[in-house]
Amino acid sequence: MILEIDNVHTYYGDSHVLHGVSVGVNGGEVVALLGRNGVGKTTLARSIMGLTPARRGQITFRNEEIARLQPTQIARRGIGLVPQGRFVFPSLTVYENLMVASRGDGEHGKGWNIERVLDVFPPLRQRINNRGSALSGGEQQMLAIGRALVTNPSLLVMDEPSEGLAPLMVREVGKLVQTLKEQGYPIFLIEQNLAFALEHADVVYVMSKGTIVFRGAPAELERNDAVTAQYLGI
Amino acid sequence: MSFLGVQLITALAFSALLFLLAIGFTLIFGMMNIVNLAHGSYFVVGSYVGLSVLVVSGNFYLAVLGGGLALALLGIVQEIGLFRRFHGKPLDQVLLTLAMSLVFDQMILVIWGSQPQEMPPPGWLVGPLTALGITFPKYRLALIVVGAVTALAMWLLIEKTKIGAIVRAGVDNEEIARAMGIDVDKAFVFVFALGSFLAGMGGVLGAPMLELQPAMSSTVLPLAIVVVIIGGPGSFAGALAGSLFVGLVDSFGKAYFPQFSYFTLFVPMALILAFRPQGIFGRA
Numbered sequence: 457m458i459l460e461i462d463n464v465h466t467y468y469g470d471s472h473v474l475h476g477v478s479v480g481v482n483g484g485e486v487v488a489l490l491g492r493n494g495v496g497k498t499t500l501a502r503s504i505m506g507l508t509p510a511r512r513g514q515i516t517f518r519n520e521e522i523a524r525l526q527p528t529q530i531a532r533r534g535i536g537l538v539p540q541g542r543f544v545f546p547s548l549t550v551y552e553n554l555m556v557a558s559r560g561d562g563e564h565g566k567g568w569n570i571e572r573v574l575d576v577f578p579p580l581r582q583r584i585n586n587r588g589s590a591l592s593g594g595e596q597q598m599l600a601i602g603r604a605l606v607t608n609p610s611l612l613v614m615d616e617p618s619e620g621l622a623p624l625m626v627r628e629v630g631k632l633v634q635t636l637k638e639q640g641y642p643i644f645l646i647e648q649n650l651a652f653a654l655e656h657a658d659v660v661y662v663m664s665k666g667t668i669v670f671r672g673a674p675a676e677l678e679r680n681d682a683v684t685a686q687y688l689g690i
Numbered sequence: 691m692s693f694l695g696v697q698l699i700t701a702l703a704f705s706a707l708l709f710l711l712a713i714g715f716t717l718i719f720g721m722m723n724i725v726n727l728a729h730g731s732y733f734v735v736g737s738y739v740g741l742s743v744l745v746v747s748g749n750f751y752l753a754v755l756g757g758g759l760a761l762a763l764l765g766i767v768q769e770i771g772l773f774r775r776f777h778g779k780p781l782d783q784v785l786l787t788l789a790m791s792l793v794f795d796q797m798i799l800v801i802w803g804s805q806p807q808e809m810p811p812p813g814w815l816v817g818p819l820t821a822l823g824i825t826f827p828k829y830r831l832a833l834i835v836v837g838a839v840t841a842l843a844m845w846l847l848i849e850k851t852k853i854g855a856i857v858r859a860g861v862d863n864e865e866i867a868r869a870m871g872i873d874v875d876k877a878f879v880f881v882f883a884l885g886s887f888l889a890g891m892g893g894v895l896g897a898p899m900l901e902l903q904p905a906m907s908s909t910v911l912p913l914a915i916v917v918v919i920i921g922g923p924g925s926f927a928g929a930l931a932g933s934l935f936v937g938l939v940d941s942f943g944k945a946y947f948p949q950f951s952y953f954t955l956f957v958p959m960a961l962i963l964a965f966r967p968q969g970i971f972g973r974a
Contacts (some may be wrong), residue, residue, distance in 0.1 A: 505869050531871030539869070545862040552855040557870040607871055 457516075458483045458611055458642050458664045459504070459535075464513035464523075466496075473499045474510070475666045481611065483643050486633065488645045488657035488674075490688060496666040497646045498540050501615045504644070506530045506538050520608065532559070536609030540616045540646070542600040546589035550580050551604055553588055560608040573602035576632065594625040600630065612636065615646045630656060650688055654678060662687050695824040695943050703730020703830035703899060705937025706837020712908060712917040713844055713929045720861045720924015721881055723780060724773060727787040729889055731794035732761045734904070736890025737897040738802050742807050748811045749817055758891035765886025769879050791907060798904040809897035829898055836895060840888070848926050857881055861924040887904025913940065916959045922972020925970030931970060 459481040466474035471497050481487045491497050498607040502508035504515060506527040515523040522530050526539070545553050554570045574581040577598040583591060591599060597617060604612060614633070618626045626649070633656045636643060651658060654674040662670035664675070664687045670677065677683060715729045740757035744750060768790070776782040784917025810816070811829040848854040856877050859867045867874050900906065917936050923966040936955065943954035962969060 460747050469780070507865055507869060527865070527868040528871055528873055528875075531869055537869045539866060543863055545859045545860050547854055552858075554857050556859050556867070556872055559871060603870065683892045683942060 457481065458518055459644065460514070460516040460517070461500070461504070462502055462514040464500070464501055464510040464515060466508055466510045468499075468508065473666050474503065475512070477663070477666065478643075479661055479668065481644050483642050484637075484640045485658045486637050486643045486645055488647055488652055488655050488660045489663060490650060490655035490677075491661060491663035492687070492689060493648065495663045497559055497663055498568055498615055499666075500663070501537070501540070501644075501646055503615050504530070504613055505535065531607065534608075534610035536604035536607045536611065536612045538600050538604045538614040538617055540619065542593075542596040544588035544591070544596050544599045544603070547587060549587055550584045550591070550599055553599055554606050557603045558606040568605040568608050570606060573605055577602055588675070593620050594622065594628075597621060597629065598624065610642070612641055612643045614643060616648060617645070618647065618649045618652045626652060634643070650684070692824050695822075696826060697856060697942060699826050699830050699834070701938045702934075702943035703833040703837075703937075704941055706840075707892050707899070708910075708913060708937050709837055709841060709929060709933035710888045710902045710918055712914045712921075712933055713841075713857055713926070714881075714888045715914045716918045716921065716923055716925065716929045717857065717861075717881045718792040718885050719918060721864070722773070722777075722855060722878055724783050724786065725780070727784060727911065728768075728790040729787075729885070729914060730907035732764070732886050732889035732907075733790045733893040733896070733910050734902075734907045735764070735794050736761045736893030737809070737902050737906075738798055738893075739899065740894030740897060741802070741807060741902060744809065753809075754891055754894045757888040757894035760891075761890025762887035763882045765882040766879055768886075769882040773877075773882075774875070791911075795907060802904075804904060806901045806903040809894075809902060811898040831872060833895060833899065844888075845926055852925070853877070861959045905951060912957075914954060918969070919959050920962050920969060922969025925969070925971040928969050928971035 461477060461479040464474055464477045465472065477500060479487065479489065479500070489497055489500065499508060506522070506525055510523050513523065514521060517533060517535060518531065522533065545556070548556065551570065554573055555622050558570060560567070574584070579595055580598055580602060583595060586681045588596065588599065592650045601617065621629065630652060633643065633645070637656065645653060645657060654677065657674050659672070660672065660674050660677050661668050662683055669687055670680070670683045711729070711733050715726060718724050718726050736757035739760045740753035743756035744753040746932070747753070772786060773783060776786060815829045815832050817828055819828045819831060848857060856867070856872055857880070859872060860874050860877050864874055913936055917929060917932035920935055921930070921932030935958070939954050943950065947954060
């Protein structure tokens with residue numbers, strides 16, 4: 457297992473947000489975490505990255521305990537983050553956004569560099585000297601994904617990559633997720649978009665109020681009307 | 691006309707000094723969210739260190755370098771040894787920097803005494819230069835040139851280098867920068883060292899124009915704060931525009947309306963705070 461989250465409890469101050477969450481991601485797998493707004497999905501992503509450290513529990517990445525490490529150390533050990541809300545650096549150009557994050561040569565046969573990201577996302581090449589603040593939502597999402605890729609991660613954590621995107625853009629992001637999956641990248645995909653998650657995931661988890669309430673194959677979730685109705689509002 | 695010309699040169703020279711002081715202050719504030727109330731003391735300590743180097747070496751340029759390097763070293767020690775322990779605790783940091791400014795002021799009194807001191811400029815910059823029928827003080831013209839060259843160098847560093855991009859990324863979003871594996875702590879040390887260097891260097895350069903006295907920090911720091919508030923924290927353009935504005939308003943205000951000099955300065959600052967609190971070039 458490349459990423460193992462074991463009985464993690466995370467707090468914001470005195471507010472207990474994650475209650476004993478356990479999730480696993482195997483190499484080459486896309487694992488989706490679904491749930492409504494505010495259940496704690498992004499908090500789990502933040503705990504993985506050390507931005508909101510878990511107060512109890514273990515997070516193991518490539519057999520190393522990372523729960524007490526600093527975010528810079530966790531990122532440099534090979535976890536690439538595509539944050540919810542994109543958070544590209546607004547005062548940096550497209551090129552600079554990629555340059556400051558660029559690191560290493562990769563380990564899945566092909567390294568990611570700036571040129572390769574621009575090949576995969578042609579609109580970014582056209583806007584290469586534009587500042588992050590001047591990009592559209594879709595372009596910012598491409599940049600956020602590209603920025604995570606140039607860190608040459610061993611695992612991608614993608615937090616709601618389809619949020620706020622036009623359907624065409626969602627399809628493009630989906631194609632990229634599929635391509636990365638075929639190249640062997642493990643991806644921890646956090647989503648509210650059920651269809652997007654089910655299309656690409658090998659394993660799905662459902663979270664509600666900071667606890668995991670379902671784990672299984674996408675087909676199992678599709679058949680489970682009780683879970684989708686109660687926890688996903690579908 | 692002659693008086694206006696000389697006042698303009700004086701104002702621009704003062705703006706140059708303010709820029710040297712404010713650019714470090716604004717980068718530290720914008721990137722690290724530290725309101726470094728000791729930054730004015732860096733300017734003064736730098737000027738006194740420069741004075742000592744000048745007395746020992748007889749070389750003004752070594753004095754400038756010495757003042758800058760001494761403060762750069764002090765900045766690195768402070769950032770690693772003190773500020774890092776109080777990251778994310780703004781009130782603690784403000785109190786810490788206030789305490790440091792008091793310590794520095796007392797250190798100056800103990801080491802260099804309380805008497806105001808003068809520092810002569812290099813011999814070739816003493817005296818006036820006449821151009822277009824107007825007589826300008828040479829040293830103040832030189833300060834303007836140094837300020838402009840420094841501003842250009844800083845712009846190139848911030849806008850055209852990787853380290854500058856990292857600093858700007860840290861100003862934009864420190865948390866995401868860390869999550870991308872960017873060594874923000876190293877960037878903090880760099881910003882602190884550079885900002886302190888420029889403040890110290892500015893102190894030495896300003897010494898021939900301003901009289902050296904221990905209480906100078908309480909005069910220059912409010913001006914630096916006004917520059918940052920008006921220009922916007924973390925912004926090069928803001929530091930430049932703010933320095934020009936404050937230098938011009940302060941100099942002309944004192945020359946033409948001395949009884950209203952602080953009024954002319956702090957009213958624009960209050961208006962900016964009221965209607966555009968992020969500053970002219972700051973981000974909301």
